[in-house]
Amino acid sequence: MSPNEPRQRVERVAGSRRAKLTPAPGAVPEVDVIEDPADDDDAASASSSGGGPNDERMWREVPPHY
Template identity: 60%
Template sequence: MSSNDRQHIERVAGSRRARLTPAPGTAPEPVPSEETEDAAPVEGDAASGSGPNDERMRRDVPPHY
């Protein structure tokens, strides 16, 4: 494996993080997935998007708070 076959680190001015170049054989941008319309609905009330325990979970506070 030569150095041309690897990702390279690019410094970004004014940023704390560096950026990697795309890996060889991959696209630089993500490809949107094709969603099917016949996907199973999420369990619970579809209109509000909440389940039977959601309200209790929102009220609960972890002991370290």
């Protein structure tokens, strides 16, 4: 790698404990994922459906180290 080639850099982020890296040369830019609202409805209905037959027993059990 020659000194004239572009490189990835570290940037400080104000108010944050973590730094941010600039995109690497030749890298594909990040793609924002668009969530489908229909998927959210399916997940919400599955979690509120009352659960499975062993859910109540699972919540009552205490691990042996307690």
